[in-house]
Amino acid sequence: MTTGTPRFRLGFLTHVQGRDDDPARTYHNAQELFVAADELGFDIGWVAQHHVPLGGGGLSSPWTFLAHAAARTTRIRLGTAVTVLPLEDPVRLAEDVATVDTLSGGRVEIGVGSGSSELEYAAFGLDATRRRELTSAHLDVLREALAGEEVRTPGFRIQPATGDFTGRIWQGAFSGRGAAYAAGGGSNLLLNRAAYGFDAPTDEVQRPWADAYLAAWEQPRRPRIGLSRFVFPAKDRRTALRQIGGDVHRAALRMAQSGAFPEGVDADEALRRFHSFYGSPEEIVEALRQEKVLPVATDLITQFNPAIPDHDAAIRALELIATEVAPALGWKPTLKPGSAFVPESDSAGV
Numbered sequence: 001m002t003t004g005t006p007r008f009r010l011g012f013l014t015h016v017q018g019r020d021d022d023p024a025r026t027y028h029n030a031q032e033l034f035v036a037a038d039e040l041g042f043d044i045g046w047v048a049q050h051h052v053p054l055g056g057g058g059l060s061s062p063w064t065f066l067a068h069a070a071a072r073t074t075r076i077r078l079g080t081a082v083t084v085l086p087l088e089d090p091v092r093l094a095e096d097v098a099t100v101d102t103l104s105g106g107r108v109e110i111g112v113g114s115g116s117s118e119l120e121y122a123a124f125g126l127d128a129t130r131r132r133e134l135t136s137a138h139l140d141v142l143r144e145a146l147a148g149e150e151v152r153t154p155g156f157r158i159q160p161a162t163g164d165f166t167g168r169i170w171q172g173a174f175s176g177r178g179a180a181y182a183a184g185g186g187s188n189l190l191l192n193r194a195a196y197g198f199d200a201p202t203d204e205v206q207r208p209w210a211d212a213y214l215a216a217w218e219q220p221r222r223p224r225i226g227l228s229r230f231v232f233p234a235k236d237r238r239t240a241l242r243q244i245g246g247d248v249h250r251a252a253l254r255m256a257q258s259g260a261f262p263e264g265v266d267a268d269e270a271l272r273r274f275h276s277f278y279g280s281p282e283e284i285v286e287a288l289r290q291e292k293v294l295p296v297a298t299d300l301i302t303q304f305n306p307a308i309p310d311h312d313a314a315i316r317a318l319e320l321i322a323t324e325v326a327p328a329l330g331w332k333p334t335l336k337p338g339s340a341f342v343p344e345s346d347s348a349g350v
Contacts, residue, residue, distance in 0.1 A: 007330035008294075009043035012318060013081055013228060013303035015057025016047060016065070026058060027065070029311045034069040036315050037076055040322035041333020044077035044109065045069065046301060049084050051120040055254050057305065063096040070104035075334070078104060081190055081228065081301065082113035082172050085142070086134035087124045091152060094145035098162045106163050111170035111190050111226070112139060139185070143169065167221055176212035183216035188224040191293065193303060194275045196260040202275035203292035210296050227297035229288075230276045232304055233320035234313070237279035244307035248274055251306035274306070281324035288329060300326070 014033055018026030034045045047065055050057040059065055066078045078100065083093065101108035114131040115121070121128035145151045145158045146165040171187035173179040174195075182189050195205035210225055217223040230248075234240035245267055252270030255261045261273055277284045288294060302321055304314060322333065 008297055009299045010041075010322065010326045010331050010333075011044040011046055011079075011226070011299055011301040012037055012042055012321070013046040013048060013301050013305070015050065015303070015305040016059035017053075017057055017305065017308050019308055023058065029314075030059075030065070031069060031072060032311070033314060033318065034076065034078075035072050036318055037322075038073040040318060042076055042318070042322060043334055044079055044299070044301075045073075046079045046081040046111070048081055048305075050117075051084070051087065051123065052117055054117060054119075055251060055306065063093075063100055066108070067100045067103060070100055070107065075107075077107045077109055079109035079111055079170070081111040081170070081226070082115075083110060084115035084120065085112040085138045086114055086126060086131050087120060088138065090138040090141035091145055091158065094142055094151075094158050097146065098158055098160050101162050102160045109168040109170065110142075110165075111172060111188075112142070113172035113190075139169075139171070139187075167224070170224075170226060173209060173213070176209045179209040179213035180216035183213045183218075183223065186219050188226060189213045190226045190301075191228060191297075193228045193230050193305075194273060196255065196273075201272075203294075207292045207296075210293050214296065222298075224298040225293075225296055226299040226301050227293050228301040228303060229291070230274050230278075230304070230307075231284060231288075231302040231321060231325065232276070232278045232307065232309065232317050233281045233284050233325055234278070234317065235280065237283065240278040243309040243313050244276070244278060244304070245271070247307040248276065281320050281328070284325050285328040288325070294329075300329075300331070 014030050016026060016030045037045050047059055047062045048057050049059060049062045051060045062080045062083060069078055097108060097110055114135040118128045141151055146162050148157055148161055150157055169187050170190045171182040172190040173182050179189055191206050191209065195202040198205045213225065214223055232240050232244050234243065249267040249270045252261050252265045252273060256263045256265055277287050294300065
């Protein structure tokens with residue numbers, strides 16, 4: 001294992017999915033991933049919010065879920081990637097975030113995005129064509145509330161009061177312009193596991209977005225880039241494919257219906273378009289060393305979605321990520337609860 005300052009923080013992301021109609025088991029298994037990751041030394045665990053599954057995930061209430069995870073863990077940080085911000089009242093959301101942050105001892109980070117499901121917007125009585133406008137407006141209010149400022153009316157501040165959230169707000173972006181906009185607002189940047197609608201490899205598409213973010217950054221603190229990637233290590237490539245191949249292919253065929261992927265995409269092309277890293281730990285390490293965005297990332301966020309591996313296989317994959325894959329790339333676990341992360345200058349590209 002390496003010594004000195006880690007090159008990046010290590011995270012994992014769950015969309016809280018299961019194969020059966022037993023949500024209690026699905027949610028329980030997702031909680032167990034947080035417990036396992038906490039024990040393995042992962043720096044942060046993320047959840048994705050989905051009001052309508054649509055093949056993506058099943059967690060509509062992420063802050064309730066994270067409150068439970070906070071009670072079952074001791075040191076791992078807790079975040080959303082993302083909370084669908086236009087569908088939330090930002091003051092009410094800030095109260096939930098502040099409550100979980102207080103209960104967890106200041107371990108919360110929040111990632112926000114605009115979402116993409118027109119069905120979800122319709123269910124909340126909102127116009128999906130206004131999602132970017134609503135995201136910006138709600139984010140302004142959320143920042144003010146979490147900063148302890150008066151919001152919406154004189155004399156009102158949220159409770160409980162929070163610690164400094166200046167460096168704990170993340171924003172998803174899907175273009176260079178969006179990344180630069182996030183930088184202009186002082187948000188950390190979240191990059192998705194795959195760039196949809198492009199034929200080029202995801203890292204080739206996203207690296208200019210990361211560069212645009214860094215070029216637009218003007219805050220006194222260091223910029224942070226969270227890089228989400230599909231990473232599934234197993235004993236060997238065949239074992240990994242047995243766990244993930246069918247799910248990834250089916251997800252690609254679903255996405256082809258919306259035009260995100262070509263029609264009739266085969267299994268190998270599906271894995272490529274999801275920018276998948278799978279196989280033995282050694283194979284994954286070698287592939288990640290060629291990843292074009294990772295050198296400027298401050299956070300590597302591993303996930304298995306759209307695959308739904310067996311729970312035991314998922315736990316084993318987390319173990320291999322924490323003990324073999326990430327250490328070979330320069331990461332080491334944080335051993336002290338609440339330890340701060342300070343990226344090296346070259347890890348943030350500045």
